[in-house]
Amino acid sequence: MLKRFSISLEDNLLRSFDKYIKAQSYNNRSEAIRDLIRRALVREQWQGDSNVMGVINLVYDHHQHQLQEKVTEVQHDYHHHIVSTTHVHMDHHNCLEVIIVRGKAKEVEELADRLIALRGVRDGNLAMSSTGKDLS
Numbered sequence: 546m547l548k549r550f551s552i553s554l555e556d557n558l559l560r561s562f563d564k565y566i567k568a569q570s571y572n573n574r575s576e577a578i579r580d581l582i583r584r585a586l587v588r589e590q591w592q593g594d595s596n597v598m599g600v601i602n603l604v605y606d607h608h609q610h611q612l613q614e615k616v617t618e619v620q621h622d623y624h625h626h627i628v629s630t631t632h633v634h635m636d637h638h639n640c641l642e643v644i645i646v647r648g649k650a651k652e653v654e655e656l657a658d659r660l661i662a663l664r665g666v667r668d669g670n671l672a673m674s675s676t677g678k679d680l681s
């Protein structure tokens with residue numbers, strides 16, 4: 546059930562918000578505010594011990610001594626968290642590894658941090674998602 550509430554905003558802030566809404570193609574303010582609230586709550590879940598799904602992207606040079614072995618070793622340490630791993634040989638030197646993970650936000654972050662910190666990893670990031678099922 547939808548509930549109504551009113552918000553007080555300074556002129557400038559409201560003008561900026563309306564510009565944002567237009568740029569993001571929202572139909573109205575309510576829709577935009579709902580999305581912003583959901584996003585804030587999902588972000589909060591990431592920091593807690595809620596269950597999330599995540600995607601870790603790694604770019605590394607497979608010529609770096611023992612790096613390939615270390616990337617595999619860390620993943621075996623977290624094998625309960627790993628759903629699937631795809632390895633793409635980008636060019637002569639570089640590999641892209643895309644790892645789909647699930648588990649407690651903190652553990653998923655810890656796994657990503659360990660992989661990204663390995664010497665020779667040129668680029669790495671983690672994107673986390675939750676169903677936000679309590680947020681609809």
Ligand code: NI
Pocket residue numbers: 607632633634635639640641
């Ligand atoms: Ni490769």
